[in-house]
Amino acid sequence: MEQLTIVGKPVTRVDAEEKVTGEAVYGYDLVLPKMLYGKTVFSARPHAKITRINTEKARRYPGVVAVITGADAPWTHGESIKDKPFLAQGKVRYIGEPVAAVAAEDEDAAQAAAALVEVEYEDLPAYFSPEDACKPGAVAIHEDFAGYRKADFIVSGPMPNVCEHFKLRTGDVERGWKEADLVLAERYSVPTIQHAAMEPHSAHAQVDPESGRVTIWVANDAPFRALHEIAEALGVANEKIRLINPLQGGGFGSKGGLKVEPIAVALAYHTKGRPVRVKFNRQETFISTLVRHECIVEIKSGVKKDGTLVARQMALYWGGGAYAEKSPTVCIRGSLPAPGPYRIPHVKVDGYAVYTNKPVSGAFRGYGIPQGAWACEQHMDEIAKRLGMDAVDLRLKNIFVDGDLAYWGEQLHSVGLKETLIKATQAIEWGKKQPGARPTVKRGKGFACISKPTRTPTMSRAGVLVNGKGEISVLAGTVEIGQGCSTILSQVAAEELKVPLERIRMAPLDTDVIPFDASTTSSRSTYHMGNAVRRAAIDVREKLAEMACPMLEAKKPDLAFADGKVFLKDQPQMALPIGEVVRRKLGNEGIVRGDGSYTYEIGKDLDLETGHSDHASAFYMYATQAAEVEVDEETGRVRLLRMAAAHDVGMAINPLNCAGQIEGGLAMGIGSALHEHLVVDDQGRVRNPSFLDYHLATSLDVPKLIPIIVECAEPEGPYGAKGLGEPGLAPTPAAIGNAVADALGMRIYDLPLSPERVYWEIQQKKKKTAA
Amino acid sequence: MTKKIQITLNGKKTSVEVQAHRLLLDLLRDEIGLTGTKEGCGTGDCGACTVLLNGKPVNSCLILSGELDGAEIVTIEGLKIGPELHPVQKAFIQDGGAQCGYCTPGMLMMSKALLEENPNPTEEDIRFALSGNLCRCTGYAKIVQAVQDAAVELRRMKTEG
Numbered sequence: 001m002e003q004l005t006i007v008g009k010p011v012t013r014v015d016a017e018e019k020v021t022g023e024a025v026y027g028y029d030l031v032l033p034k035m036l037y038g039k040t041v042f043s044a045r046p047h048a049k050i051t052r053i054n055t056e057k058a059r060r061y062p063g064v065v066a067v068i069t070g071a072d073a074p075w076t077h078g079e080s081i082k083d084k085p086f087l088a089q090g091k092v093r094y095i096g097e098p099v100a101a102v103a104a105e106d107e108d109a110a111q112a113a114a115a116l117v118e119v120e121y122e123d124l125p126a127y128f129s130p131e132d133a134c135k136p137g138a139v140a141i142h143e144d145f146a147g148y149r150k151a152d153f154i155v156s157g158p159m160p161n162v163c164e165h166f167k168l169r170t171g172d173v174e175r176g177w178k179e180a181d182l183v184l185a186e187r188y189s190v191p192t193i194q195h196a197a198m199e200p201h202s203a204h205a206q207v208d209p210e211s212g213r214v215t216i217w218v219a220n221d222a223p224f225r226a227l228h229e230i231a232e233a234l235g236v237a238n239e240k241i242r243l244i245n246p247l248q249g250g251g252f253g254s255k256g257g258l259k260v261e262p263i264a265v266a267l268a269y270h271t272k273g274r275p276v277r278v279k280f281n282r283q284e285t286f287i288s289t290l291v292r293h294e295c296i297v298e299i300k301s302g303v304k305k306d307g308t309l310v311a312r313q314m315a316l317y318w319g320g321g322a323y324a325e326k327s328p329t330v331c332i333r334g335s336l337p338a339p340g341p342y343r344i345p346h347v348k349v350d351g352y353a354v355y356t357n358k359p360v361s362g363a364f365r366g367y368g369i370p371q372g373a374w375a376c377e378q379h380m381d382e383i384a385k386r387l388g389m390d391a392v393d394l395r396l397k398n399i400f401v402d403g404d405l406a407y408w409g410e411q412l413h414s415v416g417l418k419e420t421l422i423k424a425t426q427a428i429e430w431g432k433k434q435p436g437a438r439p440t441v442k443r444g445k446g447f448a449c450i451s452k453p454t455r456t457p458t459m460s461r462a463g464v465l466v467n468g469k470g471e472i473s474v475l476a477g478t479v480e481i482g483q484g485c486s487t488i489l490s491q492v493a494a495e496e497l498k499v500p501l502e503r504i505r506m507a508p509l510d511t512d513v514i515p516f517d518a519s520t521t522s523s524r525s526t527y528h529m530g531n532a533v534r535r536a537a538i539d540v541r542e543k544l545a546e547m548a549c550p551m552l553e554a555k556k557p558d559l560a561f562a563d564g565k566v567f568l569k570d571q572p573q574m575a576l577p578i579g580e581v582v583r584r585k586l587g588n589e590g591i592v593r594g595d596g597s598y599t600y601e602i603g604k605d606l607d608l609e610t611g612h613s614d615h616a617s618a619f620y621m622y623a624t625q626a627a628e629v630e631v632d633e634e635t636g637r638v639r640l641l642r643m644a645a646a647h648d649v650g651m652a653i654n655p656l657n658c659a660g661q662i663e664g665g666l667a668m669g670i671g672s673a674l675h676e677h678l679v680v681d682d683q684g685r686v687r688n689p690s691f692l693d694y695h696l697a698t699s700l701d702v703p704k705l706i707p708i709i710v711e712c713a714e715p716e717g718p719y720g721a722k723g724l725g726e727p728g729l730a731p732t733p734a735a736i737g738n739a740v741a742d743a744l745g746m747r748i749y750d751l752p753l754s755p756e757r758v759y760w761e762i763q764q765k766k767k768k769t770a771a
Numbered sequence: 772m773t774k775k776i777q778i779t780l781n782g783k784k785t786s787v788e789v790q791a792h793r794l795l796l797d798l799l800r801d802e803i804g805l806t807g808t809k810e811g812c813g814t815g816d817c818g819a820c821t822v823l824l825n826g827k828p829v830n831s832c833l834i835l836s837g838e839l840d841g842a843e844i845v846t847i848e849g850l851k852i853g854p855e856l857h858p859v860q861k862a863f864i865q866d867g868g869a870q871c872g873y874c875t876p877g878m879l880m881m882s883k884a885l886l887e888e889n890p891n892p893t894e895e896d897i898r899f900a901l902s903g904n905l906c907r908c909t910g911y912a913k914i915v916q917a918v919q920d921a922a923v924e925l926r927r928m929k930t931e932g
Contacts, residue, residue, distance in 0.1 A: 016864040019872030020856065020879060022807020022847035029806035198811045198819055198873040198907050249809070249873030250907050282812040482871025482908045660867045660913060667910030691816035691905060699898040699911040 007495045007719050010656035013487045014501065015480060027219035027246040028202050028279065035204070036065055038267050038278035039110035041100040041117045042288055043092035046128075046357040046684025047141065048121035050090055050099070057116040058102055063109030066270035067117065069100045073266035077233040077258055079225070080151035081163055081324035083142055084360075086233070086262035092121070093141055093322035094357050095684045096287035103267045103276045126684055127161070130319040130354035131296060134159035141322065141355040154328055155608055159352070163320060164328035166335045166351035168611030170407045173302075176311020176346035180302025184383055188375035189750045190733075192294040192319065193676040195364060196696055199249020200285040205264035206275035214241050214265060215275075219248035221256040221479050222519030227511050229258055230265060245509035251481045252668070253363035254290045256521055257325055286689030291678055292364035293330055293353075294319035297338070297375035302346075307389050307397040311346035312339045316372065318353045318361070325362035327353035333453060334368015336408055336611060340376040341417055341451035341622065342398040347407040349611065358680050363521060365668065369452045369730040374751060377448035377734035382747060391738070392425055395449060400622075409612035414722075416648030416712025417622035421449055424624040427644035427706045436743075440633045443641075446738025447626035448731035453617030454723055455522035459599040461515035462532040464493055464540045466592045470564055470579025472497060474536075475507045477517030478529045483725050484657040485525050489533045491653055492718060496537035497578065498561040515595070523723025526653060527619060530718035531598035540594025544578055547585045547592070551576060600716070619714045619722045622648040625666070625731040629739040636759025638674055638740055640701075643732075646708035650722030655709055658724055662707035665728010671697035673733035677752050776840040781849025791837030795829075796820045798836045799846060807847035807876050811905070818904030821877035822846045828884040847876035850883065858928070859883055859921035868917035870908035878904050882918045890926055894919065 018024040055067040073086040088099045100117045104110035127133035133141065138160040142148070145156065145163070155165050177183050204217040214234070220226045223243045231238045248255060264278040280288065295318050302311035316335050320327035335351025384394040399421065404412050425447050436443045463475035474493050478485045490504040507514065517529060545559050548566045552559065552574055560569045567575035582590045600618035607613065628641040645662050652658045675695035679687040688694045713720030733751055740758070741747045748761050772791045777784065780803070789798055796813075799805045799822070808831055811819030815830040822831045823845040850857045859882045862868065869875040878901060885892060885900040892900070897918045898911070906914065 012864050013867065013869070015872070016867075016869055017856075019869040019875050020860040020863045021851070022805070022876045024872055025806065026809075026873060028810065029800070031804075196907055198817065198871065198905065199809070200811070248871065250871040252907070282814065282817075482873075484870065656867050660870060660909060663910035663912045664870060664908045665910070668907065690814060691812050692814065696905050696907065697910075698903075698905065699901045699915065702911050705910055705912050 004495060004719065005498065006491050006501060007653050008651065010654060011487065011491065011501060013484055014490050015486050024247050026199055026249045027217065028199050028249065030204060030217055030246050032204055032275040034274045036103040036105065036271055036274050036276040037107045037110045038264060038276045039102045039114040040098050040263055040278065040284065041114050041119070043088060043095055043097040043099050045092055045121045045123060046095050047124040047126035048092055049124065050088060050092065050119060051122050052120040053100060054118040055100065058113040061109060061113040061116060063105040064102060064113045065105065066103040066267060067100065067113065068266055068270055072270065075233040077229050077262065078324055079229065079257055079326055080154060080328045082149040084323040086266045094359055096359055097322065098263055098288065101263050101267050103271050126357040128356060128358060128680055128682065128684060130317040130356055133161040133356045134352060134354045141357060153605065153608065161355040162352045163324045163355055164331045164353040166332045166611060167609065168336060168347060168349035168408060169609065171346035173311045173313050173346045173348045176302045180310045181305045182383065182386055183300065183302045184386065185300035186379055186382065187749065188297045188299065188378065190295045190371045190374050191677040191751055192358065192680065193292045193672050194286060194678050194694065195252040195254035195290065196694065197250030197252055197254055200280050200282055201255065201260045201289050202277065202279040203260040203264040204275055204277045205268035207268045207273065209273040212240060214268065215244065216261055216265065217244045217246060218261055219246055219255055220261070221248065221251045221481055221521060223479065223509060223511050224477060224516050225519055226258060226261060230261060243511045245479055248479055248481045252365040253521065256363055256519060259289045282691065283689045286678065286694065287359055287686045290325065290362045291321065291359045293361040293368070293371065295371035297371065299375050299379050301379065301383060303383055303387070305387065307387055307394045309342055309344045309398045312344050313348045314338050316351045318351065319356050319358065320353045321356055321358045321360040323360045325360050327361060330363065330368045332606065334372055336616065337369065337451055337453060338372030338376060339407065340380065341400045341449055343400065343404055344407050357684050359686065366726045366730045367522060369450055370672065370733060373448055373450045373731050373734045374737065377731065378737050378741070378747065381446070381738045381741065392421065392430060395421055399449065400451065408616055410614055410616050412620065414712050414714045415622060416710045417449060417451065419710045419712065420622055420624040420646035420648055423708050423710060424626040424644045424646035427708060428626045428628050428642060430626065436630055442631050442633065442743040443628070444631065444739045444741070444743025445626065445628050446735050446742050447624055448734035448738060449624045450727060450731045452621045452727050452730060454524045454619060456616065456618045457600050458518035458524060458528060459597065460517045460528040460532040461597045462529060462536040463515055464533065464536040464594045466540055466544065466578060466582055468579050468583040468588050468590050470499065470503060470577050472499060472504050473507045474504060474533055475514050476529055476533055477509060477514045478525045479509060479520040481520060483661065484654065485520070487657060488526050488653050489529060492530050492533045493537045496534055497541055499564040503564065523621060523725040526721050527717045527723050528598050530721060532596045534718050535596025535598065536594045539596055540592055543592050543594060544581050548576060548581045551581065551584060619717060621722055621724065621727045623727045623731055625735040627735045627739040629736060629743055631740055631743045631758065633762055636755035636762065638753050638758060640670065640703040640736070642704045642706065644706040644708060645728065646710050647724060647727060648710045648712045648722065649724045650714040650717045651711050651720030652709050653719060653721050658709050659707040661724050662728050663705045666705050666732055667697045667702045669729030669732020670702060672729065673736040673751065674701065674753055774837055778839055779843040781845055789836035791835065793836045795831040795834035795836055795839065799831060805846055805848050809873050809876055811873065818881060819874050819877040821880040821904065823880055823884060828881050847879060850879060857883065858924040859886065859918065862917035862921040862924065866917040866920060867913045868909065874904060874906040878906065878914055882921065885918070886922055886925055890922060892922060
């Protein structure tokens with residue numbers, strides 16, 4: 001195999017220096033000439049008709065330039081169901097829904113005027129859990145649902161407020177129950193949590209009064225999709241929209257789709273060409289951007305005495321919030337692999353995405369996998385306990401290996417799962433029991449396995465430019481959201497052109513000049529954009545070689561590249577720096593461009609009746625995480641002692657970055673396991689929209705982390721790479737849950753494992769035992 | 772109400788006209804244009820806006836501009852030592868302590884403050900010192916490592932004068 005010079009090396013991030021000096025400019029930092037300041041008026045009711053809006057006082061406030069309501073912005077958008085208005089259209093569906101907006105000369109005036117907008121409501125019945133919202137007789141949250149434009153794959157109903165029903169049908173579970181020696185049914189739940197990226201949401205927009213062209217500056221993780229969604233909503237051609245992507249201070253799924261963008265665009269139509277900035281503060285970000293789906297999971301399994309899984313049935317109720325957003329695809333992609341990475345002959349899964357009157361749920365790192373895993377992986381431990389089997393042995397008996405036909409009809413390859421299971425459990429000395437520090441402090445160990453698909457099929461395109469100085473620009477629509485794509489893609493370009501990393505620059509992301517990319521989501525970038533950049537770099541390298549032939553009096557096959565030069569393989573002293581090749585052919589200001597594109601096109605969409613596909617995903621990510629905990633029975637506090645996370649990343653392009661992704665995922669997983677819960681009360685109000693009351697994992701909550709990279713090459717991936725961004729948090733709560741159950745000898749079925757919950761569960765168990 | 776105040780900002784004496792009710796964070800970002808100091812919550816809960824005020828780390832979103840006459844303020848833009856990156860900045864680069872980078876300026880200012888007060892911190896000391904600075908990307912592992920490495924380097928620099 002070809003010797004790699006920079007791919008596979010733990011090089012430091014190409015964007016690190018601008019970030020440690022404060023020079024990096026994020027969306028939230030951006031100031032534009034003659035900019036106006038926007039402020040949003042949010043709904044105060046969870047489900048209500050708007051009977052009257054009075055904007056008179058707000059309009060008269062000094063410094064106010066525009067006050068708009070739904071009547072001024074009669075547009076609706078949505079990724080797979082067009083159900084979400086730019087500003088409320090006659091009714092509201094959650095507390096936090098944008099109802100009106102103000103643009104003013106300064107922030108204070110905008111805020112003061114927004115407070116003067118009067119809205120009167122007539123309340124409607126509201127639902128705050130997916131189970132309530134889909135009960136027979138529930139009032140439709142979207143009374144016009146039937147009339148909405150929808151993607152072809154949407155299957156709604158049969159219950160009220162169900163915007164997507166995903167079905168997986170394999171074998172015959174009824175037969176499975178008969179063949180099984182043990183049948184176990186359980187119910188688990190996962191609450192609403194939030195992305196809580198450190199940079200709150202913002203967007204700037206400007207409408208050119210002459211051409212009507214709309215320019216939007218926003219740190220959106222899918223600029224081309226956002227552009228298309230805005231154009232479609234406005235009823236204009238895509239060319240009428242330009243999106244410029246400043247740096248993003250974290251997203252985790254919350255900064256895709258449209259959040260602040262519609263408000264900024266709607267205001268910009270009323271500011272006579274002046275740009276307007278709409279910033280959400282932290283509280284607004286909590287209530288009005290996006291949350292992760294709460295989920296109720298019913299799981300039932302049939303298993304043989306020797307641990308062989310025979311049948312599994314699951315029903316997952318995904319709380320979608322007030323608008324569909326990405327609920328349909330989270331429901332599909334989260335429900336499909338929810339029965340776990342195991343061989344199971346009889347499987348039946350029903351996933352229901354349900355509208356509720358709560359903040360909108362959507363993409364969140366892991367895209368539905370953590371919710372299914374919380375149920376499935378604890379359920380596996382309960383099965384092991386009942387069979388008197390070691391939990392690792394039960395997994396080994398059933399776990400996916402190369403060549404297995406997965407229950408959704410796809411033959412699997414490059415499955416590194418078993419190695420992750422062995423390495424993660426070894427790292428916490430699985431099987432070795434230790435007593436707690438005191439009699440009331442119990443120790444336990446647990447682990448959990450997952451597989452995760454990626455969004456398929458999708459396309460990435462890239463360009464690579466080489467100038468006369470031998471400097472290289474990479475044109476890629478992948479958004480640097482902190483995951484390190486700029487470093488990975490730079491490494492890929494440097495590798496193919498055999499130049500030092502310092503020669504590579506990532507071009508700024510502007511949809512007017514950057515080639516198309518589907519999205520920076522779904523752990524797809526290293527694989528898809530990595531392949532596209534690699535192809536573009538090879539393309540430009542071939543052009544350089546062609547140009548160099550007459551200069552070196554050689555034929556193309558006789559040429560090679562190294563150290564920024566092209567040379568004769570037999571006579572390495574016959575060499576030319578690549579910049580010189582460009583200059584000699586095209587002059588000092590010449591530029592050579594290569595292009596590359598990658599689409600995973602094999603396979604077909606999921607069958608709507610069975611959920612089957614022979615290629616549901618371009619690749620799969622596999623992981624096992626293992627935890628050791630101490631639980632204080634007197635306080636209910638769970639203390640993590642150590643956590644190991646073994647991830648099959650394909651081949652690591654940058655081990656330092658891989659470890660960073662795994663550790664970051666773990667901390668987020670730990671937060672969701674032990675603390676995080678965005679509480680919505682019985683009036684639909686978010687009760688803890690601040691970092692004081694919504695507890696992210698701090699440096700004191702995160703224990704010693706042991707990231708383990710397992711390399712199981714993916715033949716189609718660039719240099720064998722798969723993706724890694726999302727799985728880091730997916731098995732974490734289940735691993736911790738299993739460790740807590742091991743420590744206490746009892747199972748807790750609902751997240752988070754906060755001291756209060758653990759304490760009361762222990763008390764209840766004591767009461768039951770006493771009775 | 773506007774007020775004229777004298778401050779020393781990143782080593783440079785300046786006189787600025789401030790609206791007394793505006794926050795130090797807004798003064799830095801909106802009035803002076805130093806956007807390296809980040810706004811994460813505006814309520815003192817996340818630490819992203821940490822700067823040094825008279826040598827002590829503070830959340831600049833909790834300080835009123837009107838109180839600042841005569842104050843000495845150091846922001847992320849003033850962390851370099853001459854043209855050189857501060858050892859803690861170098862260590863964050865080397866160890867992978869920054870991902871999205873939004874919490875990084877606050878983390879660095881808090882780390883600098885810690886290392887000035889305690890040149891030889893334990894891992895526990897570092898975790899405690901940074902516990903008011905939230906990071907959603909890194910899991911803190913590489914940040915803690917970077918502060919440990921910076922401590923070693925700062926001690927070496929001190930010994931070698």
